[in-house]
Amino acid sequence: MASVKPKKHLGQHFLKDENIALKIVEALKNESNLPVFEIGPGTGVLTKYLIDKDNLDFYALDVDTESIDYLKSNYPSQAERFLFQDYLKYNVSFERFNIIGNFPYNISSQLFFKIWDDRDHVDEVVCMIQKEVADRICANHGNKTYGILSVLLQAFFDLDYLFKVPPGVFNPPPKVQSAVIRLKRNSVKQLPCDEKLFKRVVKAGFGKRRKTLRNALKDLNLPESVTTLDVMNQRAEQLSVQEFISLTEKIS
Template sequence: MASVKPKKHLGQHFLKDQNIALKIVEALKNECNLPVFEIGPGTGVLTKYLLQKEGAEFYALDVDTESIDFLKDNYTKHSDQFQLQDYLKYDVPFDQFNVIGNFPYNISSQLFFKIWDDRSKVDEVVCMIQKEVAERICAPHGNKTYGILSVLLQAFYDIEYLFSVSPGVFNPPPKVQSAVIRLKRNSVKQLSCDEKLFKRVVKAGFGKRRKTLRNALKDLNLSDTVVAMEVLNQRAEQLSVQEFISLTEKIS
């Protein structure tokens, strides 16, 4: 197979720049030598360098048959490491692992929610995503871009914005700027509140982000004591991760 054609419906924009590809791969520290899963390998621009890394087990997952066939044809010795799998529906068979990839932009948010669901397993993530999404995930409270993923991910990960990437290094060039970020699991094993309720509170708060939390959280059937709390006079973007945790403790 000569090439892989980028497919619009899969949100594919294939990285062409080898230097950037190498920077992304080198950004994955993997100090614990855990298995590494690449999401959406496409033409294998990251895959080539990931296969050169010694020690850790490596697998590439893609929903694009053409991509998986291409990688198997070009890296025949590693064909069993390329799997036709949708990470969003995949139960990774390891207790702990790392994630890397040039995430398809149309499902990047879904991928991060899956990573949050797998937070007890996913130790480190290095990925290229839309710059706007990267800035949102890294944003501190009080920032207008601070949102659901900011709170959920920052509760369990230390997050770094590594560098920006221009559209010209992709085929086809996306209409947006891109960025590479790294997430490293922090020392929090479990929140001091109900984690499912925490997610509900965060999503509800930002679901009506222009309203005060008192209005945004109405559907959670808050007690009169909670409704009277001063913190509910604020909007979701004004609360830190710890304040969301404390609020959830009082609601439960």
């Protein structure tokens, strides 16, 4: 196979800048020497640098059969590492693993929710995403871009905003700026509250982000002992991660 055609319905924008590709791969520290899963390898611009790493146990997952066939054709000795799989539906068999990739832009938020679900197994993530999503994930409370993913991910991961990437280094160029971020699992093993309820509270709070929490959380049917708390006069974007945790403790 000569090449892979980028497919709009899969949100594919293939990176063509080798220097940026190498920077992304080098940003993955993998200090514990864990298996690495590449999401959306496309034409293999990151993959070939992963192959060059000594003793790296890596696997590339893609829902594009053309991409998988292309990689198997170009790297036949690594063929068993190229999997026709959707990470959103994939149950990784390793206890702990890392993730790397130029995430498909149309499902990047879904991928981060899956990473949150897999938080007890994911040690490190290095990924390229829309700059808008990167800004949102790394935002601090009190910022208009601070949202659901900011709170959920920051509760369990340390975040690094690494660098921005212009549209011209992709085929086809996206209509947005891009950025590379790194997530590193922090030392929090478990929150001191019900984690499923924590997620519900965060999603409900930001679901009506212009309203105070007293109004945004109405559907949770909270007791008066909670609705009369001073924190309920604030909006979701005003609460830090720790304050969301504390609020969830009070609710449960």
